[in-house]
Structures are given as C-alpha cells and as structure tokens.
Amino acid sequence: MLKRRNSLFSMMVAAGLSLAMIGSAGAADKVVKVATQSPLSGDQSVVGVDIKRGAELALEQLGAPLAAMGFKVELAPFDDQANPDAGVANAKRIVSDPAVLAVVGHYNSGVQIPSSEVYHTSGLVNVSPANTNPKVTTRGYLEVNRIVGRDDVQGVVGADFAAAKGVKTAFVVHDKSAYGQGIAEFFKKRAEENKIKVLGFEGTEEKANFDALLSPIVAGNPDLIYFGGMAFQAAVLFKQARERGYEGMFLSDDGFDSPDAAKIGGKTLIAGAGTYYSTVSGPASVYPGTAKFITDFKAKYNADPQPFAAQGYDSMGISLKAIEMAAAANKNEVPTREAVAKAVRALKAYKGITGTYTFNDIGDPEKALYFVIQVKSADPAAWASNPIVQTLEIAPPK
C-alpha cells in the first residue's frame, strides 16, 4: 500500500505538480541543486554564459559519483546581469530554495561581494570562478571561496610588467566599480613604487563619449594608459585614444579578457605600442588538463570556450566533490549547507583541469596563476590565440 502511494507521488512529481521538497520525500532520487550566477544577458554575457556552460558540462561529466549515491543533481542557472541589485535579488531566491547546496558564481566582484553576504547569512557555500577583488575572501567568511588570484596581486603584476617594459609615465582610469577601482588603486600604488609617474587617476562611468576625459590624458602623452574595469568600456576608450593620435601602450586587467574588446577596438589595439592585459585566467588551452574540456565544450556548444569557462567547470567540480564528501559523512543523506561549506575547505589538492586546488583559511587558493597577455589580432574569433608574454605563480598575500 505504502509502495503504491509512493509511486503515485512519483507520478505527481513527473507531472510537474510538485517540486523538490515532495520529490525528495517521496521519490527515490534525492534532489539537490547547484546554482550558477553570472551575467547571461547584457554587455558581459559573452563570458557569463560560458561560465554557466562550463559548470553545466562539469555537472554532466562529474555528476556520476553523486548519482551513484542516489542523488539527482540539478543546475539552477541565474542571470545576475552584472548588476549588484539583480545578483542580490537572485541570491535571496537561491537561499530560499533548500535544495540548493552550493553556488558557482559571479563574474563581477562588485556583484559577488553583496550577493555573498546573503549566502553567508544562510550558510550556503559559494565557489567563485572569476572574482578577484581582495574583499571577496578577506571578509573571512567560511562560505566564500575562489579558485583564481587576487587584484592586489594582479595590479602588482601589471605594474611590474609596465616597469619592465620601460614605462615612465602612466595615466590610470577605472570604472568606479569595486573591481575596477580596486585593481586600479593597486596598480597605481605599485607603479609609484616602481618609479612610474602617475599623471592622473580618474574614474568614469561613461560608455560612449570619452572626448573630455581624453583631452588631459593625450595632453600629458603618457607612455601607458591603464584601465581598471571591463572590456566594453576599456576598448571604446582605447579606440578613441588612438583616434586622437595617442601612440603609447594600453594595459588593462582580466576584465578586458573578452573577444568583444577586439570587436570594438579592432586594429587600434594593435597599433602604436600595442595592448596588453593581465589576467588570472589564461585561455583554456594553456592549462595542461584542458585538452579534453575544449573538445567536449566545442562538441556540446559548437563554440570555443571563453575565458573563465574552464574555471566554471572546476568550480562546479569542487562543489560536487564537497557535496559528495558531506553526503558520505551524513550516511548518504542530503547534507546540511554548513557541512558542504566545511567540506570545500577540507578538500586537499583537488585536481581540476585548471590546476590543483587547496583553499587557505579564508578561501583563497594556496597558489594562483597570473598571466600577462598581448593582443595580437584584431579578429574577435582569434582572441583565444593571443600569446601569453608572462606567467607567474604567486601565493595570496597574508
């Protein structure tokens, strides 16, 4: 009798009449969810969509152990629109769904920082594939982890690279976001230590008309224009600077790492002293473990993986592994969120495709890779083949 009622319940689930709660009570499968948050629409969707796809692919390929334990793991993708308000609103929806045990997410530090406050209050673990602002982890939350480097190191990498290139004067521009302004400040500090004269430090939310900003920049004719922020602004600024006859060098950060930069800037990025950017994520092909990932990704989505797609894959992998460990410790029952968060920190030398990860006590990876990449082609399709001019492995600052 009981069995019949169970199957009746399952049918209701199948009919879509009930959601995860009843499903886990009645059906054999214990449903757990992993949410992703990244910009799926708007300026930064090129990268954001592939973070989601990377996570999706990981769930398909690495979900077997959990399935064997009787879990049904679902992906719950959310669009944070690269907007803090949207991110926080999504975060509230995510934490209110008890089936969600981990969040892979955020492309923008400015979105991750307020959203993770919500995860923190409900003990939900967040593995970030891309957020580089120091504050992401320095708040010391148990729930927040990242698998990439930090801006206080990335800015330094940029400034050291500029000094090595013989840059004597620089003008620093940023987008006033937590991420862009943060990295620009670290760049400026280190540049001054490197005896580079910083002619100006300006924030701007302008997206189109940089004429007024460029007058003082071009008048000072610095060796380098540094932009802390995202490609869709930086590339427009760089293009207009070239059009005004500026011949020096452009340097930006991992926010610049998007084929849109080539689409907007085109040949102007290659002219003059060229364009470089520092990043915490090389093109997927530089990591030794990604060959299979790239083929699988192309087969599934019929496109090359964008920057941070492989990191999306690894973040999902880490989340799944942690859920698996926590579930095993909980007699194969659905673990608590706290147990999952602790399991992420307890992972030792997780072998992902972009590296081997062990988190320190605030959630930074013990060693992170930093790259400086030169833009060599005006063709957006060739973005992933831009050459790496420098690779560094640096531990996070204490």
Next chain:
Amino acid sequence: MKQFLRYLNVKELVRPIGQMLAFSLGSAAVMSAIILILALVLDKTAVGTALVNKLNVSLFSYTLSNLPQVVIDGLTIGFVYAAIALGYTMVYGVLQFINFAHSEIFAVGAFVGVEVLIFLQTLGVLSGASVFMAYAYLSLAILLAMLAAGGLAVTVEKIAYRPLRNAPRLVPLTAAIGVSFLLQDLIRLVEGLTTGQFNRIIPTFGNFDDRITGKLTLGATKLFIGISVKSIIVIVAAVLMLIALNYLVNATKVGKAIRAVSQDMRTASLMGINVNRIISITFLVGGLLGGAAGLLYALKFTRIDPFIGFFPGIKAFTAAVLGGIGNMTGALLGGIILGLLETFAGSYLGVFTMGAAGSEYKDIFAFSILILVLIFRPQGLMGKNVGQKA
C-alpha cells in the same frame, strides 16, 4: 531653374548658417576667454605649480594648446545635442508637453542604422567598399534610421498621445515616460530575440576613422589640432539637417501651419489647418532628426545599447530648456552651449582642481551652470516670457 530659384527663399537658407556660425564662434570664444583668463590668474598659484611638477608645462600654455581640440570636440557633441533638442522643442511648441520618449526614438534610430550596416557587413559589401560606396552605404543607413525613427515617432503620437490631447498636461507627460520605458525594453526584446545580444557595435568601414591633423605655431606654443573624419560627418550632417528644418519651418506652407498651430491650436483649426496632420508632421520631423542623430552618435562613439538614448536625451532636453523651450533657435544655441560647457569642464576640471575633481564631474558642473542661468532667466536664453497660453 530660374522658376525654381524664384520659389527658393534664399534668406531662410543663409540665416541659419549665419546663426550657427555666430552661436558656435560666439560661445566658443566666450568660454575660451574665460578659461584662458582663469589659467592666467592661476598660473602662478599652487594649481600652476602642480601642473609644472606633473607635465613640465605652464598652466597657460597647457590650456592654450588644448583649446582648439576641446572646442572641436565640444562643437561635435553640441550639434548632436542640438539635433535631438529640436525634437523636444518642436513637440513642446505645438503641444506644450515634454515628449520624454524622444530619447528612445533616438535610440531606435541608432539601432536601425547600425543593424543595417551590420547586415551590409554580413553581405560582405562593407569591408572592401571604396570611399564613395562607403559614404553611399552610410547615407543609406542614415536614411533608413531616419525613416524608422520618424515612423515610430508618428505612431507613438497616434497611439499614446492623441487620445490624451485634451487631458491635463501631466497625463501625456506620464504617458511619455511610460512609452520611453516601453520602447527601451522593446529594443531589448527585439534585439535579444533576433540577434541574441542587445549591445551592438557599429562595423568599421570606409575612411571614417581617419584623422586630419594640423599644426599651428603661436609664439612659443605649438597647437596641435586633429579632427576625425567622422566628427566632420557628424557636424556636416547635423548642420544640413538644421538648415533643412529651418527652411521647412520658416519658408514653406507646412512650416507656416506648424507655427500657426503652435501659436494657437484652436484658431489655427478655424483657419482651415488640419491640426492632427500638422502635429503628426511635427512628430515626423522631430523623429527624422532624432533618428539621424542616433546613427551619427553611434558612428562617433562605436557602441550602442538599448539605454543609449537616456543621457543624450536628458542633455538635449536640458539644452532645449537652456535655449528656451519651444524656441527652435534656442534649441540650437542651447545644444551648442551645453556641448561646449560639458567638454570644457571635462577637459579642464582635473587640471584646475589639481586632480581633486576629474572629468567625471563634468555633468555636475554643466548642470550647475544651467541652474544658474535658469535662476536669472527662467524662460531660457532665447525664450520669450509669455503668459499662460489659452
């Protein structure tokens, strides 16, 4: 030909050119003088020494050497503002309400034009186009952008404003704000459904990105002037449109009817003027101008998104108010002044405040000036202080 010339009102062709020249040169000269005097005064103070430390150049020669470039940039954006401002001011002239949806008419123009160019690019005709063909394609895109924007403006008037013609003035204003949001999201929807992304980048073709440079020696200081071909296109196109508009309003029968309707709608209809038709024409003309301005804006600044209309729209509206809303010459003057003010502030604020307030404060500065002007001349620079209309 002779017959044709007899009907052509040459005075109305020459007058706007004179006005534009006078306004551009006049306001540029006034602002240049102010900034140069400021530079002279501050040269020997902390502001001057800070600049010498940084760039090894005196404040005065820095100001002077940047001046021509700043004026050119300011005029370019100023003419764009003027072209949009005319759309606001003409509608205000006939209906006494602010058509806040005009900024989205501008955005639609930008999107239609850019999509046409992207389509031409996918056909493969853009990349290898000769200079002549490049201009032909650009003209085609501008034309289609104008038609789309003009058609949309007329439709919006028919659907959203005409039923509210006799409602209190606040009602169509609210409707206009609603239409504005509606259109923004409509662009997002349509672009998202058809192309998958709603931020579009204008294709690079022709010689529009080239730059004409010159050098001027003035005593010890050398002045470098540069203007990109696309800035020239923006200015020339805007000037042509403004001349055409001026001719339409001041020298044709339709224009006479528009002026009559704006003076007194009821009496005009008693005189046999089809008021509805004239209002539609007004919206059409405003939309045509706005659509062309949209594509010119996209050409100059490369990247567009569905919210692109907001800031130029707000600024053009401001320009219309500054010049005296309802007054077409005023909109032209207001646009030029606002464009110059903003560019002057953006370019010099950082240096004159020793880096404390950079170009990000340009709008605050420009709008403070606007408030000051309106305190002393609430009717705007060229507006007439008329009593409440019947």
